[in-house]
Amino acid sequence: xxxxxxxxxxxxxxxxxxxxxxxxxxxxxxxxxxxxxxxxxxxxxxxxxxxxxxxxxxxxxxxxxxxxxxxxxxxxxxxxxxxxxxxxxxxxxxxxxxxxxxxxxxxxxxxxxxxxxxxxxxxxxxxxxxxxxxxxxxxxxxxxxxxxxxxxxxxxxxxxxxxxxxxxx
Amino acid sequence: xxxxxxxxxxxxxxxxxxxxxxxxxxxxxxxxxxxxxxxxxxxxxxxxxxxxxxxxxxxxxxxxxxxxxxxxxxxxxxxxxxxxxxxxxxxxxxxxxxxxxxxxxxxxxxxxxxxxxxxxxxxxxxxxxxxxxxxxxxxxxxxxxxxxxxxxxxxxxxxxxxxxxxxxxxxxxxxxxxxxxxxxxxxxxxxxxxxxxxxxxxxx
Amino acid sequence: xxxxxxxxxxxxxxxxxxxxxxxxxxxxxxxxxxxxxxxxxxxxxxxxxxxxxxxxxxxxxxxxxxxxxxxxxxxxxxxxxxxxxxxxxxxxxxxxxxxxxxxxxxxxxxxxxxxxxxxxxxxxxxxxxxxxxxxxxxxxxxxxxxxxxxxxxxxxxxxxxxxxxxxxxxxxxxxxxxxxxxxxxxxxxxxxxxxxxxxxxxxxxxxxxxxxxxxxxxxxxxxxxxxxxxxxxxxxxxxxxxxxxxxxxxxxxxxxxxxxxxxxxxxxxxxxxxxxxxxxxxxxxxxxxxxxxxxxxxxxxxxxxxxxxxxxxxxxxxxxxxxxxxxxxxxxxxxxxxxxxxxxxxxxxxxxxxxxxxxxxxxxxxxxxxxxxxxxxxxxxxxxxxxxxxxxxxxxxxxxxxxxxxxxxxx
Numbered sequence: 001x002x003x004x005x006x007x008x009x010x011x012x013x014x015x016x017x018x019x020x021x022x023x024x025x026x027x028x029x030x031x032x033x034x035x036x037x038x039x040x041x042x043x044x045x046x047x048x049x050x051x052x053x054x055x056x057x058x059x060x061x062x063x064x065x066x067x068x069x070x071x072x073x074x075x076x077x078x079x080x081x082x083x084x085x086x087x088x089x090x091x092x093x094x095x096x097x098x099x100x101x102x103x104x105x106x107x108x109x110x111x112x113x114x115x116x117x118x119x120x121x122x123x124x125x126x127x128x129x130x131x132x133x134x135x136x137x138x139x140x141x142x143x144x145x146x147x148x149x150x151x152x153x154x155x156x157x158x159x160x161x162x163x164x165x166x167x168x169x
Numbered sequence: 170x171x172x173x174x175x176x177x178x179x180x181x182x183x184x185x186x187x188x189x190x191x192x193x194x195x196x197x198x199x200x201x202x203x204x205x206x207x208x209x210x211x212x213x214x215x216x217x218x219x220x221x222x223x224x225x226x227x228x229x230x231x232x233x234x235x236x237x238x239x240x241x242x243x244x245x246x247x248x249x250x251x252x253x254x255x256x257x258x259x260x261x262x263x264x265x266x267x268x269x270x271x272x273x274x275x276x277x278x279x280x281x282x283x284x285x286x287x288x289x290x291x292x293x294x295x296x297x298x299x300x301x302x303x304x305x306x307x308x309x310x311x312x313x314x315x316x317x318x319x320x321x322x323x324x325x326x327x328x329x330x331x332x333x334x335x336x337x338x339x340x341x342x343x344x345x346x347x348x349x350x351x352x353x354x355x356x357x358x359x360x361x362x363x364x365x366x367x368x369x370x371x372x373x
Numbered sequence: 374x375x376x377x378x379x380x381x382x383x384x385x386x387x388x389x390x391x392x393x394x395x396x397x398x399x400x401x402x403x404x405x406x407x408x409x410x411x412x413x414x415x416x417x418x419x420x421x422x423x424x425x426x427x428x429x430x431x432x433x434x435x436x437x438x439x440x441x442x443x444x445x446x447x448x449x450x451x452x453x454x455x456x457x458x459x460x461x462x463x464x465x466x467x468x469x470x471x472x473x474x475x476x477x478x479x480x481x482x483x484x485x486x487x488x489x490x491x492x493x494x495x496x497x498x499x500x501x502x503x504x505x506x507x508x509x510x511x512x513x514x515x516x517x518x519x520x521x522x523x524x525x526x527x528x529x530x531x532x533x534x535x536x537x538x539x540x541x542x543x544x545x546x547x548x549x550x551x552x553x554x555x556x557x558x559x560x561x562x563x564x565x566x567x568x569x570x571x572x573x574x575x576x577x578x579x580x581x582x583x584x585x586x587x588x589x590x591x592x593x594x595x596x597x598x599x600x601x602x603x604x605x606x607x608x609x610x611x612x613x614x615x616x617x618x619x620x621x622x623x624x625x626x627x628x629x630x631x632x633x634x635x636x637x638x639x640x641x642x643x644x645x646x647x648x649x650x651x652x653x654x655x656x657x658x659x660x661x662x663x664x665x666x667x668x669x670x671x672x673x674x675x676x677x678x679x680x681x682x683x684x685x686x687x688x689x690x691x692x693x694x695x696x697x698x699x700x701x702x703x704x705x706x707x708x709x710x711x712x713x714x715x716x717x718x719x720x721x722x723x724x725x726x727x728x729x730x731x732x733x734x735x736x737x738x739x740x741x742x743x744x745x746x747x748x749x750x751x752x753x754x755x756x757x758x759x760x761x762x763x764x765x766x767x768x769x770x771x772x773x774x775x776x777x778x779x780x781x782x783x784x
Contacts, residue, residue: 043414043461044461047462051527055524085321087414087435088332114337116454118337119337120337121299121438124335139543142541190716191480191716221729246625275750298437307442308441
């Protein structure tokens with residue numbers, strides 16, 4: 001819960017644990033702190049993604065430790081590794097199967113731009129088939145970089161007009 | 170031991186010729202004797218492990234393709250390289266050795282995928298690394314590293330995303346900026362792609 | 374109400390009737406390319422009869438990035454970073470294998486200190502690769518704790534790698550004709566310290582798994598590969614040795630001075646998933662043994678081959694003062710080290726098996742053809758044979774025990 005923006009506030013004068021807030025910030029607060037990633041571990045970055053999930057870097061500090069290999073249960077696809085043209089169809093299919101709202105982190109140079117693999121088989125950036133929210137540089141990025149991307153994504157989710165989208169949906 | 174073994178092998182099989190090599194013993198084998206040679210090597214010389222099988226494209230030469238086999242003996246720990254020149258440049262094909270070494274199955278499929286060399290009597294000769302409908306053989310010398318335009322393998326995804334397979338941006342070669350470089354950031358291949366950015370809406 | 378007792382004969386005849394009535398057909402199940410147990414992007418198309426696999430068709434190429442084509446377009450040292458990403462669990466060992474192949478082509482011998490450094494980093498890479506393999510394998514068979522244990526140790530190894538090379542994973546440490554830089558100060562003591570605290574952790578993992586009833590039940594007598602099959606399918610590394618074939622290139626065709634070190638090669642008896650696990654466990658201990666010996670005996674000297682004049686650019690002072698050296702420096706920088714024409718094939722005993730490089734050079738700075746023989750590619754080729762007759766849940770155990778990496782499989 002962020003204290004600085006005073007969007008979610010507890011007023012001690014009003015008894016009974018009442019919290020006043022905007023609906024948007026409540027929804028966004030809930031969403032951003034329980035991101036369930038879909039670990040799309042394609043190549044080397046997948047190893048660093050595993051390291052983020054393991055003991056030293058511990059992604060659960062950010063509420064995102066629930067790695068779900070089923071797209072139906074996850075909100076954020078972390079594309080970790082080289083997306084080849086052959087794999088692109090599978091990546092897109094899995095993205096399509098994820099329930100809204102959903103976000104995408106392109107982890108590493110390959111997923112962001114094709115990286116060092118300028119060749120006939122490699123898709124030059126996963127953003128050609130998916131809308132990407134956060135790009136992470138590095139080959140592979142350090143685990144801290146991925147955590148940073150996660151925090152950035154949380155901030156981005158915080159600015160979304162969630163209530164309106166829910167009503168219109 | 171290496172030289173000794175090779176001269177014995179050459180003496181007993183007169184169709185084999187010695188091949189230049191910087192390390193292991195290497196022989197050239199004519200294509201019509203290849204199966205016979207492989208059987209002999211496996212049964213009588215103990216080359217029970219096929220470690221690698223691949224091709225080389227000589228491009229402007231004829232014969233254009235050669236099949237290269239690396240054999241290893243788990244008993245004498247000896248390597249042997251056998252090179253089979255493939256006479257047909259248009260429809261290259263070579264007898265398959267899958268019946269001798271099961272390992273040859275995938276190696277030959279890979280060579281077929283990458284070079285378009287057919288392996289006769291292979292039980293299941295289809296592409297292994299690229300998708301089935303891919304129209305080229307990427308390791309042939311005339312095929313550019315960047316690749317050619319084609320379609321994504323999955324029709325549904327193709328329609329949904331409208332994304333084709335396009336040549337990778339090279340700008341003069343991997344990691345090399347073009348000679349007539351202007352501003353580096355503009356010259357960087359991805360810099361030219363403005364399909365969506367902070368200003369433009371991202372496509373759905 | 375009259376009851377009729379069923380005799381055994383009735384039941385049998387009835388079930389026979391049912392079988393005639395029931396139309397059974399085989400089910401095709403798609404596993405991967407995004408499946409937690411396929412360790413990357415392998416895809417298996419399984420044909421199932423109930424829960425028993427009747428046909429298994431692996432589909433590769435989801436990580437085919439065109440490494441071999443890329444290699445034909447760049448100089449030898451430029452290709453070193455690409456070797457990192459073959460078996461991305463042991464980049465240090467891949468770098469060494471590639472450098473040794475090119476050095477063989479160039480006819481170079483590296484000094485004893487360089488060789489010792491290479492052996493050291495290869496064995497550290499082996500430990501790190503096997504730790505991940507074990508952790509993931511245990512996770513596949515239902516023991517999550519081991520994964521946390523092994524990853525804690527891997528992080529310590531990564532810290533050491535980072536001190537040595539500057540990177541955690543993609544190290545690119547070896548150059549043709551040497552290594553990138555000498556060992557940092559007091560690094561060797563840290564390695565020894567790591568090994569000392571690491572060996573008890575191995576025992577702990579051992580205690581968690583080796584006699585764990587669930588783990589043993591899921592792996593023992595599952596996915597048995599006979600020695601003949603293993604050789605015929607071209608298996609190498611721990612998977613081959615688990616099937617009882619004593620082939621270890623470090624012993625049988627020693628390179629980089631492996632013959633100086635005293636270590637045992639564990640050999641399996643049955644060739645099942647459990648044996649493959651045991652082999653990796655023991656190899657970790659043997660690698661630790663080698664590392665301790667290297668640290669004790671590491672010679673002083675240069676970490677690169679001094680006579681490799683055609684490979685390293687000359688020193689800055691010489692370039693500034695002599696015309697000939699200036700030209701040489703320019704040529705090496707722009708066109709890459711010039712290699713003689715010839716063919717070489719070199720295999721190194723990597724954590725996953727024999728990683729081979731076949732180089733055909735026509736002279737000049739780039740290889741005419743570079744073929745990478747990924748051990749995982751060959752190790753996986755036995756899947757269609759070994760999976761048939763196994764239960765569906767066994768397939769997960771088999772995949773975990775084969776311990777493959779798609780990076781070097783698809784290249």
